[in-house]
Amino acid sequence: MQGVAHQLLSGIATGGIYASMALALVMIYQTTHHVNFAQGEMATFSAYIAYTLISAGVPYWLAFITTILVSFFLGAVIERLIMRPMAGKPALASVGAFIGLLLLFNSLSGWIWGYEIKAFPTPFDGSPPFLAGVVSGHELGSFCISFAMLLLVYLFFRRTTLGLALRAAAHNPLSSRLVGIRVQRMFALGWGLAAALGAVAAMLIAPVVFLDPNMMGGVMLYAFAGALLGGINSPFGAVLGGYAVGIMENLAGAYLVGTELKLTLALAIIICVLIIKPSGLLGRAITTRV
Amino acid sequence: MPPLLETKDLRAGYGDLWVLHGVDLAVRPGGFTTLLGANGAGKTTMLRAICGMVRTSGEIVFAGERIDGRATEEIVRRGMAHVPDGRGTFLELTVEENLRLGAYTRRDRGVRPDIARMLEYFPKLQPRLRQQAGTLSGGEQQMLALARALLLRPVLLLLDEPSFGLAPLITREIFQIIGSINKRENVTVLVVEQNANLALSIADHAYLLETGRIVMEAPAAEIRRNEAIRRSYLGY
Numbered sequence: 440m441q442g443v444a445h446q447l448l449s450g451i452a453t454g455g456i457y458a459s460m461a462l463a464l465v466m467i468y469q470t471t472h473h474v475n476f477a478q479g480e481m482a483t484f485s486a487y488i489a490y491t492l493i494s495a496g497v498p499y500w501l502a503f504i505t506t507i508l509v510s511f512f513l514g515a516v517i518e519r520l521i522m523r524p525m526a527g528k529p530a531l532a533s534v535g536a537f538i539g540l541l542l543l544f545n546s547l548s549g550w551i552w553g554y555e556i557k558a559f560p561t562p563f564d565g566s567p568p569f570l571a572g573v574v575s576g577h578e579l580g581s582f583c584i585s586f587a588m589l590l591l592v593y594l595f596f597r598r599t600t601l602g603l604a605l606r607a608a609a610h611n612p613l614s615s616r617l618v619g620i621r622v623q624r625m626f627a628l629g630w631g632l633a634a635a636l637g638a639v640a641a642m643l644i645a646p647v648v649f650l651d652p653n654m655m656g657g658v659m660l661y662a663f664a665g666a667l668l669g670g671i672n673s674p675f676g677a678v679l680g681g682y683a684v685g686i687m688e689n690l691a692g693a694y695l696v697g698t699e700l701k702l703t704l705a706l707a708i709i710i711c712v713l714i715i716k717p718s719g720l721l722g723r724a725i726t727t728r729v
Numbered sequence: 730m731p732p733l734l735e736t737k738d739l740r741a742g743y744g745d746l747w748v749l750h751g752v753d754l755a756v757r758p759g760g761f762t763t764l765l766g767a768n769g770a771g772k773t774t775m776l777r778a779i780c781g782m783v784r785t786s787g788e789i790v791f792a793g794e795r796i797d798g799r800a801t802e803e804i805v806r807r808g809m810a811h812v813p814d815g816r817g818t819f820l821e822l823t824v825e826e827n828l829r830l831g832a833y834t835r836r837d838r839g840v841r842p843d844i845a846r847m848l849e850y851f852p853k854l855q856p857r858l859r860q861q862a863g864t865l866s867g868g869e870q871q872m873l874a875l876a877r878a879l880l881l882r883p884v885l886l887l888l889d890e891p892s893f894g895l896a897p898l899i900t901r902e903i904f905q906i907i908g909s910i911n912k913r914e915n916v917t918v919l920v921v922e923q924n925a926n927l928a929l930s931i932a933d934h935a936y937l938l939e940t941g942r943i944v945m946e947a948p949a950a951e952i953r954r955n956e957a958i959r960r961s962y963l964g965y
């Protein structure tokens with residue numbers, strides 16, 4: 440029984456990370472209508488920034504916040520310099536840009552920090568006594584942080600005028616301009632937020648999977664499965680999907696297919712969703728108005 | 730008094746094709762001007778050109794400033810609201826969110842009272858505030874589009890075929906509301922319309938567009954009186 444509880448809780452903990460990455464994917468998808476293949480690599484790059492800061496003696500939480508801010512800025516700059524010129528170009532141009540970004544960040548990380556695996560610190564050591572053996576301190580901390588972050592993002596989108604404008608710009612750029620929204624700034628803000636979400640996710644998963652330039656590969660597969668499961672159109676769905684995939688991954692890994700086949704499970708989810716309900720559980724089918 | 734909006738030799742088009750071939754148009758402040766013309770004459774393109782939504786050449790002066798070549802959102806921020814072809818509603822968002830977006834550029838405290846006032850103009854929207862805008866009926870959507878545009882507190886309101894897809898009775902109601910907004914709120918109106926008879930009964934000045942050129946300009950009442958003009962240009 441304690442085993443199941445343990446698998447469930449650690450599934451929710453990693454699920455929070457998948458949910459964050461899934462949300463980042465959806466946010467970019469809503470404005471570009473493409474999956475940002477580079478999201479994971481950008482996040483890894485952020486984790487390296489945190490690693491450098493922490494190695495230089497910066498306190499963990501200061502490094503954490505700094506990394507978020509730098510990543511936000513980097514995301515906004517990428518939108519400005521690389522994605523904006525893609526507007527109005529054929530779809531293949533954006534896909535090419537995403538793949539280019541993926542290669543760029545991957546090799547940049549490897550070139551600057553090397554390809555050998557590095558340990559990444561966690562600020563949550565030791566497990567709270569009442570949960571000993573059920574959930575580790577890092578899992579608990581990681582769950583709390585990703586959950587708090589997702590809640591903040593939710594409140595931002597639902598409760599603030601800026602969040603409303605960001606949603607409006609993603610849904611309907613033309614109408615947004617007609618109410619005076621500076622749409623390009625909103626897109627840059629969206630990219631910044633997605634990059635910041637990715638940075639937090641990467642810093643939370645790095646102590647578990649260890650830091651290397653390809654660290655986020657597996658995570659991205661689960662995140663993508665989660666986003667598709669919930670609906671690539673639906674931020675809320677993607678977050679739920681991310682948590683669901685985290686739980687499924689852990690339970691299936693422990694009791695069903697074993698750890699070797701866990702990644703296959705993610706692929707299986709992706710394929711099943713694409714076949715059975717391409718718009719995802721909470722997403723709407725993409726309709727083109729004529 | 731100088732015109733609130735003036736275009737000089739305005740050309741506009743899509744790709745490398747011009748649709749407007751040198752339009753001179755002036756809108757008097759406080760006036761209710763209508764732009765009439767057959768399908769494909771270029772009426773929608775004219776409104777898009779004024780708002781910087783299509784490629785243009787020539788001059789556009791709004792409130793004493795050149796606005797040609799500026800970004801749509803910057804033109805809107807100078808006080809020009811546009812209810813475009815297709816209404817420009819955020820269909821996925823709620824009615825209330827659409828209204829809040831209408832006032833997006835405003836930071837004053839008057840937004841809430843203004844929303845309340847819009848709900849007095851358009852009481853049908855009141856019970857639907859939390860409903861997705863895409864689920865409104867055509868008439869309700871046109872009302873929402875008008876309310877959204879007015880919440881910008883515009884100096885100039887551009888309307889593209891407010892009668893589109895609506896029953897004659899609702900069309901008349903909408904035009905009467907636009908007429909009273911024009912007078913009571915001191916908003917200058919430029920409206921594009923297929924229903925020439927209705928537009929002329931409420932407007933004070935009219936332009937006639939034919940394949941991208943202005944072929945006639947006159948006080949609305951004059952056109953209404955002159956059967957020869959109506960027969961040859963408006964077909965009624």
Ligand SMILES: Nc1ncnc2c1ncn2[C@@H]1O[C@H](COP(=O)(O)OP(=O)(O)OP(=O)(O)O)[C@@H](O)[C@H]1O
Binds near residue numbers: 775
């Ligand atoms: N997005 C576009 N791309 C290319 N050509 C266009 C576009 N929109 C309009 N046109 C062309 O421009 C011309 C004028 O169209 P416009 O929509 O301005 O006419 P309109 O007077 O508004 O007609 P209607 O009364 O049918 O709305 C038409 O020949 C049309 O085919």
Ligand SMILES: [Mg+2]
Binds near residue numbers: 772889
């Ligand atoms: Mg038209």
